[in-house]
């Protein structure tokens with residue numbers, strides 16, 4: 001790592017710590033039952049934000065790498081929307097099971113991945129097919145969610161109502177993801193090579209790609225159950241870090257995760273406190289915050305051209 | 306390494322059939338044939354990267370590496386990172402030879418560059434280095450001269466001769482008849498119905514060139 005890279009990592013990390021502390025203690029003195037608020041509301045929310053950042057960043061790196069399509073993430077191919085739709089369905093049909101929404105979201109994300117793998121992933125070397133096909137699916141799920149939630153007035157896109165049970169499930173899912181990660185992450189860099197070359201290196205690419213995609217879909221599905229879909233967040237974070245650090249896939253992962261966590265923390269801080277005590281939807285704030293980042297990315301690309 | 310009665314098709318479209326031949330060890334063999342005649346397809350099959358519709362391939366304990374005519378890199382990766390993949394299972398003594406190959410192909414100064422930021426010819430040199438640095442004894446190089454300037458075509462020719470003398474076997478596809486005459490002991494003309502093979506001096510004659518490469522004069 002160069003000094004510049006170390007510095008930016010340090011800055012992002014410090015930013016995360018600052019925002020985390022800020023979220024825990026800001027405006028807490030005005031509350032009489034402040035201990036309860038920290039333990040029951042602010043702490044689980046904070047931990048869930050960390051998991052959300054991890055999920056958005058990591059899933060984008062993993063999907064872009066294994067599909068060899070840099071400009072792609074889990075929101076653009078319908079994995080996030082699939083999880084969101086499932087939660088909307090559950091809300092209408094069996095609302096009592098919503099306490100397990102994180103687990104349900106993870107399963108939905110994975111089912112969505114399997115659906116994609118049996119259909120459009122088969123043509124993954126046709127870029128347009130993958131991107132347009134994926135987006136169609138995402139939009140279809142989105143439309144269904146809108147129809148379903150229109151009458152119920154369901155609005156679950158804030159992190160304000162995160163429970164310890166949500167955090168527990170997310171932690172468990174993350175743990176499983178880490179086990180898969182440890183077995184497969186050393187192959188991550190080889191996805192920069194053409195398939196013909198990984199084959200000749202004797203790598204069982206199909207198996208590795210499946211494992212890495214399962215991590216991505218499970219994590220993204222889990223956090224989307226609470227946060228809702230944030231279109232393009234993953235791809236922006238992944239590409240911005242790539243342009244800025246010039247690091248390869250595996251070396252980039254910690255940067256992407258920390259940057260993504262920073263974004264989520266920032267978005268939720270704004271969502272939580274800017275019109276305190278009124279909450280804004282976290283996913284919408286995140287999208288707005290990432291818009292300038294997206295513009296920066298476009299500018300860098302245009303300069304490269 | 307021998308193969309018999311190979312047949313290739315994509316879907317219902319047949320590329321070639323009844324292709325029989327042998328790659329002679331410690332020699333250079335060149336495949337000639339017009340665009341779309343199936344040179345790449347045949348090499349993929351010999352490298353076990355594509356299944357023939359019918360036919361047999363006998364490979365005797367030799368490791369084999371195929372370099373495609375074009376390779377894409379999908380993410381940020383420096384020349385050094387790519388070439389390091391090849392010495393995963395290499396001994397110390399090989400590292401010197403390793404550096405020689407990198408130097409000959411003019412890559413020493415490019416080691417820390419992102420592969421996608423290099424010119425077409427520079428990228429081709431990187432991939433040639435990647436191929437030469439493989440432990441494999443048989444190298445299949447698909448149009449290795451693509452994008453190379455005059456200087457590096459010559460460098461490539463010399464490396465070919467040297468690696469052959471070290472006991473390596475080459476099968477390359479080319480569109481350059483004079484280069485083929487200079488570098489190869491054997492030449493194959495690929496046609497849809499058969500593979501015409503022979504020693505270079507016997508087979509690379511005007512009549513065959515005109516007929517199999519579908520041209521009406523050499524100039």
Ligand SMILES: Nc1ncnc2c1ncn2[C@@H]1O[C@H](COP(=O)(O)OP(=O)(O)OP(=O)(O)O)[C@@H](O)[C@H]1O
Pocket residue numbers: 315320338339340341342343344345346347374
């Ligand atoms: N993936 C594919 N799907 C369908 N058809 C293919 C595919 N790859 C090649 N073909 C067809 O098979 C035939 C042989 O192609 P191949 O690439 O082997 O030719 P080639 O001799 O290497 O040509 P060139 O000199 O242009 O490299 C061509 O007609 C081509 O259209």
Ligand SMILES: [Mg+2]
Pocket residue numbers: 344345346374447
């Ligand atoms: Mg070809």
